[in-house]
Amino acid sequence: MDARNVKTLIKNAQVVLPDEVAQVDVVIEGARIADIAPAAQLAVDETIDAAGLHLLPGVIDDQVHFREPGLTHKEDLEHASRACAKGGVTTFLEMPNTNPNTITVDRLHEKLELASGKCRVNYGFYIGATPDNVAELQAAERTPGIKIFIGSSTGNLLVDEQAALERIFAETTLPATAHCEDETTVRANAEKYAGTSDVADHSRIRDHRAALIATKRAIDLAKRHNHRFHVLHVSTGDETDLLADHGGLITGEACPHHLFFNTGDYERLGTLVQMNPSLKTAEDNERIWQALLDGRLQMIATDHAPHQLKEKQQPYPQSPSGLPAVENSLALLLNQVNQGRCSLQQVAHWMCDAPARVWDIVGKGRIATGYDADLVLVDLNKTAVILNEDQLTKCGWSPWDGESLTGWPVRTWVMGQQVFCDGKVDDSVRGREATYDHSRGGYWAG
Numbered sequence: 001m002d003a004r005n006v007k008t009l010i011k012n013a014q015v016v017l018p019d020e021v022a023q024v025d026v027v028i029e030g031a032r033i034a035d036i037a038p039a040a041q042l043a044v045d046e047t048i049d050a051a052g053l054h055l056l057p058g059v060i061d062d063q064v065h066f067r068e069p070g071l072t073h074k075e076d077l078e079h080a081s082r083a084c085a086k087g088g089v090t091t092f093l094e095m096p097n098t099n100p101n102t103i104t105v106d107r108l109h110e111k112l113e114l115a116s117g118k119c120r121v122n123y124g125f126y127i128g129a130t131p132d133n134v135a136e137l138q139a140a141e142r143t144p145g146i147k148i149f150i151g152s153s154t155g156n157l158l159v160d161e162q163a164a165l166e167r168i169f170a171e172t173t174l175p176a177t178a179h180c181e182d183e184t185t186v187r188a189n190a191e192k193y194a195g196t197s198d199v200a201d202h203s204r205i206r207d208h209r210a211a212l213i214a215t216k217r218a219i220d221l222a223k224r225h226n227h228r229f230h231v232l233h234v235s236t237g238d239e240t241d242l243l244a245d246h247g248g249l250i251t252g253e254a255c256p257h258h259l260f261f262n263t264g265d266y267e268r269l270g271t272l273v274q275m276n277p278s279l280k281t282a283e284d285n286e287r288i289w290q291a292l293l294d295g296r297l298q299m300i301a302t303d304h305a306p307h308q309l310k311e312k313q314q315p316y317p318q319s320p321s322g323l324p325a326v327e328n329s330l331a332l333l334l335n336q337v338n339q340g341r342c343s344l345q346q347v348a349h350w351m352c353d354a355p356a357r358v359w360d361i362v363g364k365g366r367i368a369t370g371y372d373a374d375l376v377l378v379d380l381n382k383t384a385v386i387l388n389e390d391q392l393t394k395c396g397w398s399p400w401d402g403e404s405l406t407g408w409p410v411r412t413w414v415m416g417q418q419v420f421c422d423g424k425v426d427d428s429v430r431g432r433e434a435t436y437d438h439s440r441g442g443y444w445a446g
Helices: 077-087 105-116 136-140 162-171 183-192 199-203 208-224 238-240 256-261 264-271 282-294 330-337 344-358
Strands: 006-013 014-016 020-021 026-029 032-036 047-048 054-057 059-062 089-094 122-125 148-152 176-182 229-232 250-254 373-383 406-412 417-421
Touching: 014 344, 047 089, 047 344, 054 344, 059 077, 059 344, 077 089, 077 330, 077 406, 077 417, 089 406, 105 122, 136 162, 148 162, 148 208, 148 282, 162 208, 183 199, 183 208, 199 264, 208 229, 208 238, 208 250, 238 282, 250 256, 250 282, 256 282, 256 330, 282 344, 330 344, 330 406
Parallel strands: 006 047, 014 054, 059 089, 089 122, 148 176, 176 229, 229 250
Antiparallel strands: 006 026, 014 020, 026 032, 054 373, 373 406, 406 417
């Protein structure tokens, strides 16, 4: 049967709708949600009894590094998108620091073409800013926005000079986002700790001040130029205070590693939790959580940044920064629902609806009639242990190895196609390119 014409009824699930959680039937027809709580019995091709389960919108992860092209010994689009499907992530937005960097419209289009044949879930790619590619940033269309590295990165993606930043914010219109760590501060601290082999010094080199200075700088640019701006991977409580004054322009996000790990974990996990921005204190964990709960931070994304285990286990500072998270992020948050830290509706907001609104993604982020049938069934009563050997990401490890979580995705649909069920990924499924309507005006536009 042509998948475009299949009609599926999901019944007896508790459905996380935009304004409530309710037991209602959901009808998928082709790639869309055709009806919710239909008035009459429908003739359907398949019926799924989801009693005891909850139905959520598919997760949108707006910050991943899937390493293709150029770094595919660490990760690639096929493995990473399979991991997404397992984890309930139905759309990802990937960063430009692949090799070559995604800094021209042609390279952006090449990446989109590459993804179309490989990705089991939906996909999108940022275009990266350099000190001298404003014309490319102005011409780009099939992208969620512009990624700026206001802090050290690979290739020529570092944009640290004020004049170049002023041009980007003044002369482009796409929403922008940035890695915010002040390069001058980081370099000065690195000199102070030159010769160290203690990974805990990573948080002293990339300290609170480095994050705060760069985030202040970016917010100032955004407000002066009236340019929408999203702060990635907020790592300090002080940054969350800046985000309270959003001016209708500024949004921010937290990552699982800045919610669940802190400097006390270096002794246990060493370089496995070496990150940029670095881990901060237990107090910062709590303040970031509070910022999510009170709305100063709008969303959660992973910054999935895999490296081979042998690379991560090199002595500091030869060890690279970054860790894999995309296949466990939803489960980590569902476990928090079970522990009473947050509600299922809050998780759906942070991981599904808010990223769709921030990046103007058409048809995604909610369970509503006419929206794309990107859906995930979760079992809040399922308990399982994260194990390195079970990971689908190409790097084959997780910093949460050995951790038991209660609450797991058990079934995932991408554009109406079942891509994950009974622990298995359907490798015949292909996602689609995400589309954007930037005239919507982003998260604060309503």
